[in-house]
Amino acid sequence: MTTVSSAEHSRRDFLYIATGAVGAVGAAAVLVPLIAQMNPDASTIAAGAPVDVDLAPIADGQIIKVFWRSKPIFIFHRTKKEIEEAQNVNVASLPDPEPDSERVKKGHEQWLVLIGICTHLGCIPLAHQGEFGGWFCPCHGSQYDTAGRIRKGPAPKNLFLPPYAFISDTKIRIGEDSAAKPA
Amino acid sequence: MSGHSTYQPTHPALQWLEKRLPIGGLIHSSFIAYPTPRNLNYWWTFGGILSFMLGVQIITGIILAMHYTPHVDLAFKSVEAIMRDVNFGWLLRYLHANGAAMFFLAVYIHMFRGMYYGSYKEPREVLWILGVIIYLLMMATGFMGYVLVWGQMSFWAATVITNLFSAIPVVGDTIVTWLWGGYAVGNPTLNRFYSLHYLLPFAIAGVVVLHVWALHVAGQNNPAGIEPKSDKDTVPFTPYATVKDAFLIVCFCLVYAWFVFYIPNYLGHPDNYIPANPAVTPAEIVPEWYYLPFYAILRSIPNKLLGVIALFSSIGILAFLPWLDTSKVRSARYRPLYRQFFWLFVIAAVGLGWLGSKPPEGIYVVLARVFTAYYFGFFLIVLPLLGIFEKTKPLPNSISESVLGAKT
Numbered sequence: 001m002t003t004v005s006s007a008e009h010s011r012r013d014f015l016y017i018a019t020g021a022v023g024a025v026g027a028a029a030v031l032v033p034l035i036a037q038m039n040p041d042a043s044t045i046a047a048g049a050p051v052d053v054d055l056a057p058i059a060d061g062q063i064i065k066v067f068w069r070s071k072p073i074f075i076f077h078r079t080k081k082e083i084e085e086a087q088n089v090n091v092a093s094l095p096d097p098e099p100d101s102e103r104v105k106k107g108h109e110q111w112l113v114l115i116g117i118c119t120h121l122g123c124i125p126l127a128h129q130g131e132f133g134g135w136f137c138p139c140h141g142s143q144y145d146t147a148g149r150i151r152k153g154p155a156p157k158n159l160f161l162p163p164y165a166f167i168s169d170t171k172i173r174i175g176e177d178s179a180a181k182p183a
Numbered sequence: 184m185s186g187h188s189t190y191q192p193t194h195p196a197l198q199w200l201e202k203r204l205p206i207g208g209l210i211h212s213s214f215i216a217y218p219t220p221r222n223l224n225y226w227w228t229f230g231g232i233l234s235f236m237l238g239v240q241i242i243t244g245i246i247l248a249m250h251y252t253p254h255v256d257l258a259f260k261s262v263e264a265i266m267r268d269v270n271f272g273w274l275l276r277y278l279h280a281n282g283a284a285m286f287f288l289a290v291y292i293h294m295f296r297g298m299y300y301g302s303y304k305e306p307r308e309v310l311w312i313l314g315v316i317i318y319l320l321m322m323a324t325g326f327m328g329y330v331l332v333w334g335q336m337s338f339w340a341a342t343v344i345t346n347l348f349s350a351i352p353v354v355g356d357t358i359v360t361w362l363w364g365g366y367a368v369g370n371p372t373l374n375r376f377y378s379l380h381y382l383l384p385f386a387i388a389g390v391v392v393l394h395v396w397a398l399h400v401a402g403q404n405n406p407a408g409i410e411p412k413s414d415k416d417t418v419p420f421t422p423y424a425t426v427k428d429a430f431l432i433v434c435f436c437l438v439y440a441w442f443v444f445y446i447p448n449y450l451g452h453p454d455n456y457i458p459a460n461p462a463v464t465p466a467e468i469v470p471e472w473y474y475l476p477f478y479a480i481l482r483s484i485p486n487k488l489l490g491v492i493a494l495f496s497s498i499g500i501l502a503f504l505p506w507l508d509t510s511k512v513r514s515a516r517y518r519p520l521y522r523q524f525f526w527l528f529v530i531a532a533v534g535l536g537w538l539g540s541k542p543p544e545g546i547y548v549v550l551a552r553v554f555t556a557y558y559f560g561f562f563l564i565v566l567p568l569l570g571i572f573e574k575t576k577p578l579p580n581s582i583s584e585s586v587l588g589a590k591t
Binding site: 032033034036037038039041042043044 | 242246249250264267268269270271272274275
């Protein structure tokens with residue numbers, strides 16, 4: 001190879017580095033669609049829209065299950081006794097301390113709306129079972145009370161709350177935190 | 184690839200690996216230090232382009248397979264869901280469909296290069312035959328991929344092509360029923376085509392490995408058609424061929440991108456946007472453009488069995504090319520008479536392609552028969568005779584001399 005002056009050396013270096021940089025940007029750009037395509041597609045997102053549930057048919061003490069975003073949602077119409085049991089617990093003694101008032105909407109304390117997935121490893125707990133009046137998970141023995149809080153067993157957290165709001169006294173919309181718009 | 188490797192890794196970790204699995208040395212000797220004739224022109228970059236396109240098709244194909252459903256009731260809808268709902272689904276689908284077209288464009292240029300410069304001649308006969316095998320696998324893969332869309336063209340192309348086998352005497356109908364998995368093209372057919380369409384590209388990849396291995400044993404051919412005689416005739420593959428290939432891949436991608444982003448449906452048939460209807464055959468059934476020449480050959484023979492034989496032999500005859508061409512001179516650069524017949528062959532092949540898209544009537548039939556006759560005549564009559572009667576031009580003394588001029 002013929003020798004080149006140092007001025008041309010740096011021009012060649014500049015060209016190499018510039019080409020390499022543009023090539024790297026191109027390679028990254030190519031990766032974007034290849035990876036993004038695995039994210040939920042438009043139809044899955046559309047199917048995850050909020051769900052309206054009519055509470056009127058749910059009897060005192062009854063627990064029903066609906067699906068929102070493929071997750072089971074427990075809706076518990078608590079009796080007065082069950083509400084008092086939940087409110088009278090010593091919060092500091094709980095494995096995951098949380099007062100009952102933070103798990104229900106003000107003025108609608110008889111309605112408990114929870115994501116029905118055990119916070120241990122994801123099984124669906126069984127209703128009206130266990131020592132605490134709430135749920136019992138058959139997979140590894142976790143037990144939840146009438147506010148869906150973990151009391152006994154390996155689950156680390158209380159049953160989670162989905163975003164929901166009351167759009168009337170007898171109707172909730174699961175999937176939206178506030179009822180800004182009417183149904 | 185014989186003899187002691189010139190690869191001496193400096194990093195201790197690489198030395199450790201090299202002792203146990205000499206993959207570094209293999210890559211070095213095959214793609215870095217590999218002696219490449221210095222006079223290669225841009226027609227030699229299409230091997231690299233084809234490898235790149237195979238990678239593109241496999242990657243986009245595997246991703247499309249995550250969203251596609253191979254059932255007659257759901258296939259067409261799942262393709263539309265890919266187009267409309269999947270993030271960048273439209274891009275992946277168009278990349279894959281137009282990628283197939285670009286793959287075939289590149290393979291035809293690659294094959295014409297081989298025919299012009301005599302790359303199929305001794306000692307590269309096996310290299311050429313491996314290429315024919317790759318080409319056949321590509322045709323099968325492309326055909327089955329097109330069926331998966333389950334549009335009108337998909338369904339009826341599947342029916343027509345599988346029905347070709349009914350031309351075989353005695354066992355033809357049994358074979359067709361076996362291919363279909365039923366009494367007509369249907370769900371079993373779609374399912375098995377999906378399985379095979381996923382499988383064959385990896386078979387292609389395997390034969391490509393053999394193809395490159397056979398190439399490296401003999402060394403590249405070059406535009407002068409004479410073997411390298413000394414180190415002055417070659418340059419190391421990296422950076423010379425690597426950068427040349429990379430550049431042409433980028434240019435090729437520009438053409439590819441033009442189709443994908445501006446005219447993504449130009450090469451396709453609008454009837455394939457109609458869901459398959461087993462009760463109604465479209466007014467014209469045409470395969471994708473890369474099958475048209477063979478389609479024209481099939482239709483130009485009025486007899487069913489002979490037409491099918493003509494179709495398969497028009498591809499199969501390629502495998503015999505190293506022995507049909509009797510000339511001792513490789514490159515068409517030094518074969519003035521062969522060059523003219525070659526370009527007539529190109530015109531015939533492209534002409535047959537155009538005729539394949541036309542209805543089989545009137546002047547189109549006449550022309551198709553003329554071109555078909557020339558196609559077979561070229562292989563069976565022209566090539567064997569030219570080797571005996573052609574007066575070739577004198578060959579240069581060496582590759583470097585043909586490039587740099589004679590200097591003693």
